[in-house]
Amino acid sequence: MSTFRWFTLRLFWSALLLPPLAFFLLWILHEIFFKDIYFPDVFLVIVAALLLFPLVSFALTSLGRRRFDFLQERGKSLLLTERGDAAAATLPLLRRLFDSGLLAPRDQEKCQQALRRTYFPFYAGHLEHAHAREQLLAALREGVRAEEAYYALKSYVLSQPQLTLGVAGxxxxxxxxxxxDQALANFFVRHFLENRSTHYRAEYFYANHLSHDGGLSEAILDLCLERILGRERKDDFAAWCCARAFQSKWGADPGVRRALFHFDEDYRLAQREDDLARAVAACARLLSPEEIARWRTEGRPVPPATLKQQAQKWYVSAREWVWQALTWLRRHRAAALAGAGVLTVLLLYLNWPSRPQEETPAPQPAAAEPQQYFSLQVSSVRERLRANRLVQGLKSSGLEVRLIEPQTPAGWFAIRVGRYPSQEKAQAAGDSLKTAGIIQEFLVRSEERQ
Incomplete structure (x- = not known):
């Protein structure tokens, strides 16, 4: 988005300044230097436009740099005089400067890094604001006073009375x-275990706790192991669960033992050598040779091919058949040309008209029914339960509501309202629903008629 604003701002000013510049340049050339001499005006205008764009870009970037330097020095002086509230007033002006497109994306990154160094004490002392937390996270990633940023954010996380997805992130x-840092991990593990949470956020902390073989490992396995074995998951969290379960009371479970065998086979094939691979290999070495021989003979159950996979298989087969046909034609070029010539002559003989036929006007094709309609996307959520609640709430208002399934397992559920023949009608309907307070925000989406 920043690159788009940077480009459109320069393009706008270049287009605004090009007509007077081109008029002045052509007037000078035609009336003063080259009277009664023809030369391509269009070419000169194009050259002027190409030269004008970098000049406009340099002027706007210089203006943005001067504006940033002024605001940064102003904020720094206010921070030195311990006037934090006054310094906070410069932050919206700086964000507006970054969003204006005056600074190039590369210059903007450099300015933001310098701003994080300057305002670091202010951000660390105002973590109740989301912007301050974002800046400290960016400082942590870039290594700008990383230790201070880490402990400031850790204190903020541990002091929250209620855990949200933002805090978990x-x-x-x-x-x-x-x-x-097991103090931080155990804090979240205890919270998620109390709520019996098994979502992907909780699994991240569970996996971290299992990798250190913490004291809550057995509680995590009691909550998650049966579900993981039932779904035959192959991710790192499932591997950690199986490795720790093998070392505890689930060591004789055939599902755990078989899963560890397959995990070890996969990691050996991928030449993986991290802590997880070593833990799985240590457990796999304790499996009996009879079990390993039986599992290798049985192999893994192959899931049924999806429609997309079948289509890809047919596409590859068709390409192979076409390639074989082209290869045969290249080898037997003479025979293929002779056969094509004979077939062409035969078709011409069979279809040669004996008398001129009367031309009949071609029937006019019937007007095709529009194959596209528009709807309002009012929300996107990750959890199906929450999506169903939102759908029921909208249906209670008398609206036509559809729940669009995600394309991938990690995708989001989309909630769409209505079917409108044009984008303008969809926009008007969305504005009416928003004014009535039924929906908050919406996007107009086009869909193909099934």
Missing amino acids: IAEELLDYKPG
Whole structure:
């Protein structure tokens, strides 16, 4: 988005300045220097446009840099005088400058890094604001006073009375920075175990806890192991669950033992050598040779091919058949040309008209029914239960509501309302529903008629 604004702003000013510049340039050339001499005006206008764009870009970038330097120095001086509230007033002006398109994307990144260094104490002291938390996370990623940013964010996370997805996202980044911080991981593990949560956010903390073989591992396995074995999952969290279950009371479970065998086979094939692969290999070495021989003979159950996979298989087969046909034609070029010539002559003989036929006007094709309609996408959620609640709430208002399934397992459920023949009618209907308070925001989406 920043690149688009940067380009459109320069394009707008270049288009605005090009007509007077071209008029002045052509007037100078025709009336003063080259009277009564023809030369291509269009070419000169194109050259002027190509030269004008970088000049406009340089002027706008210089203006943005001066504006940023002024606001940064102003904020720095206010911070030095311990006037944090006044310094906070410069932050919206700086964000507006970044969103204006005056600065190039590369210059914008440099300015934001310098701003994080300057305002770091202010951000660390105002973590109740989402923008301050985002800037400290960016400082943590870039290594700008990373330790201070880490402990400031950790204190914020541990002091929250209620855990939200945003707080969990911050904790994930903190654990990625310091995977061995078990105080932070155990805090979230205990919270998710109390709520018996098994969503993907909880699994991240569960996997981190299992990788360190923490004291809550057995509780995690009691909650998640049966579900994982039933779905035959192959991700890292499932591997950690099977490895820790093998070392505890589930060591004799045939599902756990078989899953560990397949995990070990996969990791050996991929030449994986991390902690998880070593833990799985240590468990797999304790499996009996009879079990390994039986599982290798049985093999893994092959899931039924989906429609997309079958279509891809047919496409590959068709391409192979066409390639074989072209190869045969190249080898027997003379025979193929002779056969094509004979077939052409035969078709001409059979279809040669004996008398001129009267031309009949071709029937006019019937007007095709429009194959496209428009609908309002009012929400996108990840959880099916929440999506169903939103659908029922909209249906209670008398609306035609559809729940669009995600394309991938990690996708989002889309909720769409209505079917409208044109984009304008869909926009008007969305504005009416928004004014009535039935929906909050919406996007107009086009769909193909089935």
